[in-house]
Amino acid sequence: MPDGRFAGRGRLVAFVAPIVLLGLVALPAAADSITDPATAVARAQAQLHAARAQATAQDNALASAQQDLAASQQRLAALQAEVAQLDAQLQSDAAAVDRLQAQLATDRGTLAHFLRTAYQRGLDAPFLYLLSADNFSTMMQRQVQVSKTADAARSLVARIAAEQAQAQRMLEATRSRRAALETARRQAVTTAALISVEEARLAALAAAAHNAVAGSQQALSQALNDKAKADAAAAAAAAARAAAARPKPGSGVVFGPVAGPGFSVDTNLTTPSGETADRLNQFLAGTALAGLGPAFMAAERTHHVSARYLVAHAIEESAWGTSQIAQVKHNLFGFGADDAHPFQDAVSYPSFAACIDTVSAYIGANYLSPSGRYYHGPTLRGMNVNYASDPSWAANIAAIAATIP
Secondary structure (H helix, E strand, O other): OOOOOOEOOOOHHHHHOOOOOOOOOOOOOOHHHOOOHHHHHHHHHHHHHHHHHHHHHHHHHHHHHHHHHHHHHHHHHHHHHHHHHHHHHHHHHHHHHHHHHHHHHHHHHHHHHHHHHHHHOOOHHHHHHHHOOOOHHHHHHHHHHHHHHHHHHHHHHHHHHHHHHHHHHHHHHHHHHHHHHHHHHHHHHHHHHHHHHHHHHHHHHHHHHHHHHHHHHHHHHHHHHHHHHHHHHHHHHHHHHHHHHOOOOOOOOOOOOOOOOOOOOOOOOOOOOOOOHHHHHHHHOOOOOOOOHHHHHHHHHHHOOOHHHHHHHHHHHHOOOOOHHHHHHOOOOOOOOOOOOHHHHOOOOOOHHHHHHHHHHHHHHHOOOOOOOOOOOOOHHHHHOOOEOOOOHHHHHHHHHOOOO
8 A cells, every 4th residue: 555545436336325314305396496405305394394394284183083082982872872871761651551441441342331230229239238238237237348348449540540641741751852853963963964074085185195295295206306406516516626636645635624514525524523422322223334423433533533434434435334355354445445456455354343442443544643744734626636536525425524523
């Protein structure tokens, strides 16, 4: 590696993996009248947000209608059950009235027969019964018996008549209650039908709202694709301009760091990144680089090389630790690889952590230190002079680093 060009052919495809924007979908935006890709993305995102809010509102309205329909159907079922009970009660009451009416008719017939017989005999039978008594006391007893018999017959007829009247009143009350319940039941049937119609209408609106969300998601995806293409074209143009203006190796030109709110090609790679092992572990979770947060932070503390830069470099060169060189040789940075025989010439390491420590020490000493052999400033722009043959290498690494939280 006499000239320091041992890595960085700019495999930006690695950058697309777990950093891809999550949930990139949106509503159709009037793209014909929008020339700025960022404006198109913002509009599509706003429309997606509005479509999702509308879909949520329709879902809530549908759920409320479904609850109302369930309650209405439950009420209808209760009314139908009560009507059925009243129907059974009506049958029982009608049967009771019929029985009492039959008994009353029989008892009235018996009483009429008794009176008619007495009349036909000229009313002398009771009189002769009384006169045939041996003494006055017996005659009085027979008088009481005759009176009781007549009174009992009349009382029986009167009682049965009263019971029949009471049963008839109960029957009429049950009929009245049944009629009222039947009216309520019919109203409940109509209400359930109305709610069912409304539920179907809201279901259609909810489906349309979700279709709008799907359309908005497709539109946002298209807007983001357009923006990505525009950004890539702009980055390529910037890289070309940077390559044209880049000093030749050995020229002694130094690119000093430029302070700024975000990570860029002019960020000072020798200052603390502000990252923590836990935050890096959370960012790398689920990838082949999972759990390497402490190794990256140890390299930053020991060799004064930005952990954020090291993570971005490892992601770009190893495709998130999945490249053949990374998997077979534990080489996350393409260290030692050249364009002719990359895998054959790449250095092997016993572990990812060992690779991070060794490479960060080499970069810190040779590229980021003023006494280093390939020093052109402690920045990615300065490293790109000798480190990589790809003129856009620094911009690629900076773009990845800027996405690390």
